[in-house]
Amino acid sequence: MFSTILPNTITSKSHHPCPPIRCGIREIRDRINSVKNTQKITEAMKLVSAARVRRAQEAVINSRPFSETFAQVLQDINQNLQNDDVEVPLTAVRPVKNVALIVITGDRGLCGGFNNAVAKKAETRVRELKKLGLGCVVISVGKKGNSYFTRRSFIEVDRFIENNGFPTTKDAQIIADDVFSLFVSEEVDKVELVYTKFVSLVKFEPVIQTLLPLSRKGEVFDVNGNCVDAFGDEFFRLTSKDGKLALKRDVFVKKKNDGCVPVMEFEQDPVQILDAMMPLYLNSQVLKALQESLASELAARMGAMSSATDNAVELKKNLSVAYNRERQAKITGEILEIVAGAEALTPID
Numbered sequence: 001m002f003s004t005i006l007p008n009t010i011t012s013k014s015h016h017p018c019p020p021i022r023c024g025i026r027e028i029r030d031r032i033n034s035v036k037n038t039q040k041i042t043e044a045m046k047l048v049s050a051a052r053v054r055r056a057q058e059a060v061i062n063s064r065p066f067s068e069t070f071a072q073v074l075q076d077i078n079q080n081l082q083n084d085d086v087e088v089p090l091t092a093v094r095p096v097k098n099v100a101l102i103v104i105t106g107d108r109g110l111c112g113g114f115n116n117a118v119a120k121k122a123e124t125r126v127r128e129l130k131k132l133g134l135g136c137v138v139i140s141v142g143k144k145g146n147s148y149f150t151r152r153s154f155i156e157v158d159r160f161i162e163n164n165g166f167p168t169t170k171d172a173q174i175i176a177d178d179v180f181s182l183f184v185s186e187e188v189d190k191v192e193l194v195y196t197k198f199v200s201l202v203k204f205e206p207v208i209q210t211l212l213p214l215s216r217k218g219e220v221f222d223v224n225g226n227c228v229d230a231f232g233d234e235f236f237r238l239t240s241k242d243g244k245l246a247l248k249r250d251v252f253v254k255k256k257n258d259g260c261v262p263v264m265e266f267e268q269d270p271v272q273i274l275d276a277m278m279p280l281y282l283n284s285q286v287l288k289a290l291q292e293s294l295a296s297e298l299a300a301r302m303g304a305m306s307s308a309t310d311n312a313v314e315l316k317k318n319l320s321v322a323y324n325r326e327r328q329a330k331i332t333g334e335i336l337e338i339v340a341g342a343e344a345l346t347p348i349d
Helices: 025-083 114-131 143-150 169-184 270-345
Strands: 098-104 135-141 156-161 190-200 203-212 235-241 244-250
Touching: 025 190, 025 270, 098 114, 098 143, 098 169, 098 270, 114 135, 114 143, 114 190, 114 203, 114 270, 135 143, 135 169, 143 156, 156 169, 169 190, 169 203, 169 270, 190 270, 203 270
Parallel strands: 098 135, 098 190, 135 156
Antiparallel strands: 190 203, 235 244
């Protein structure tokens, strides 16, 4: 039913005139009723998505400052520990042989190209890693991603996970525990998040972010010395511009050691502090990615349903015009038949 009115299926009459509709009056009337019912459904889905996306957007904006600042603090602590030749398992940068990708998609469709875009991004990344001679395993989150990777036998999937509405820390902990066991057991040497970054209600794009090891961009190499960081390993930061919240895209660049490092004092052993904070880091980063993905999905569905509703209105208008023309033609034909019959019965003088 929806395939007849999804975006880009009906074009404006000012650009491309609609082709003539050739069917009977009854068929046109049935199509008008069908389009009316579909319009009600798409409009309702648009309103539901609009109501939910506000809550999801607030969750994204509220979680970003904490998760990004927390990651920066951990990176500073880790840098100080590395200067003291102290190693922590989750921050150990070792030659990469295997990479794990956490791919986050949605559970439902009717949201334009949202699910396909992030799945294609992950598939491209898998091909890039295999060209480098590295092993790759996928942790798929979301029903759409699960069905996508099931049909591609060349992609190894470690685990399929389904979303359950708005993400919670419990949902993020399930993924974080799986990632923790894979990395600590050295089954994988690098973990990346592939999800859709929420920029605005009309803009969102799939990105790749390094989750483990805790290191800056450009520090992770394979056994041959080739950098295996993703080209799109980007971070978005909230900034205040002209009194309004805005998003600024940053790419981490390895800082040169100028001899000036912040002085940190710990009441406990820094290794114990880092060990205690790393699970929280994993949970917060995964939860942020889940929230970003959900907000992007809802915004994409709201836009798709808005376009579908507009297309339904346009299609209903075209069908109404065709219906009126057919009815007028039928009435005119019946009048002509009556007039012709009356003239045939008139006696000839």
